[in-house]
Amino acid sequence: MRIISRYSHFPPIAYLEPRPVTLLSRRQWLGTSTLAAASLGLNGRSSLAQSPGRTNPAWEQSIRSGLDYLARTQTARGQWNTPSYPTALAALAGTALLCSGSTTTQGPYAQQIARCTDFLISKCRGNGLIGDPTTDNRYTYGHGFSMLLLSQVLGEEGYEDRRLELLEVLRQAVDFCCNAQTDAGGWGYVSAKDGANYDEGSTTITQVQGLRGCRNAGIAVPAEAIEKAKNYIYECKNDDGGISYSSKQMGTSRPAITAAALAALYNAGDYDGQHVPEMLKYSREKLHTNIADDGTAFGHWHYTYLYYSQVVYRQGDEQWLPFRDRLYDKIVSEQASDGSWTGQISPVYITACNLIILQLDRGLLPIYQR
Secondary structure (H helix, E strand, O other): OOOOOOOOOOOOOOOOOOOOOOOOOHHHHHHHHHHHHHHHOOOOHHHOOOOOOOOOHHHHHHHHHHHHHHHHHEOOOOOEOOOOOHHHHHHHHHHHHHOOOOOOOOOOOHHHHHHHHHHHHHOEOOOOOEOOOOOOOOHHHHHHHHHHHHHHHHOOOOOHHHHHHHHHHHHHHHHHHHHHOOOOOOEOOOOOOOOOOOOEHHHHHHHHHHHHHHHHOOOOOOHHHHHHHHHHHHHOEOOOOOEEEEOOEEEEEEHHHHHHHHHHHHHOOOOOOOOHHHHHHHHHHHHOOOOOOOOOOOOOHHHHHHHHHHHHHOOOHHHHHHHHHHHHHHHHHOOOOOOOOOOOOOHHHHHHHHHHHHOHHHOOOHHHOO
16 A cells, blocks of 8 residues: 555545644654644543533443553554454554544554554555455454544544545545445455455445445445345345344344344444344344343454444433443453453453443444434
């Protein structure tokens, strides 16, 4: 991916509001932000946005400890040393940090978010893919989560050269994503071309949310791609209201995929379509009352509740608040002394998922807002 200079010429972009151009280079800022944060007293809880009703000190302390863990374990390159899914987990961890209210230029985790953004941009390839197909055999996860993070970063990016660079990266990423879509309307672990047109639900959801984030940020996203994805979800629905793992493996409903599909449909603007009530009923029966990790989520509890929490949050406070209290108390009770959570894939993955959930009703990221 060609790195775009701050002096490169770009035509005017009508949908962007004018932003002031900084005199500091990004390299200079990265070198001084830690000192500046310390001198300004940006030290955590006081700088994190609070939402009405968030009165549990244990939740806030848990969030701070988890964010500090992610900040502490990030490498100088902006990634985390995870053997699997390096791009996807960097994007998820960056999203968790962004949920705190920090941006690439402000807040106690600004330096980490900026470095994560740099790392993801460094993973961009000439065809628009954000990731490395030579080392990641499920690269669409990283691509989708990266579109999501970078689209959220774009709205608060104060450096004009980086805004222009992000716009170019995201435009190409959207093109790659749409070209990678299968004939059935979903996505697989790799592009349709690389994966013989195979698709499955979890990667489809990451692409839909990533595309929605890009669209919210002003990037053109073909309506046809979204409609095909919605129809893919509908075609994967079983008689019980649940969603199958894949259009090629129909018959068994998966609570995790169903919850994620609902969140994706909400992102796509489908709140009360023909299929949504049945999917919501199925999800509530499987996931709402019993939140124990007892196998209902097919071994993917954190993934499941990452998305189901978004679904319940959008139902309004009457449903969200009592559910939130039970969910947050469970998550906080399982945190390790170093601020992390452990489980499937890696502590970075579990910690990032839990922190996104715990900060969901801060309402700071457009993609998660009601």
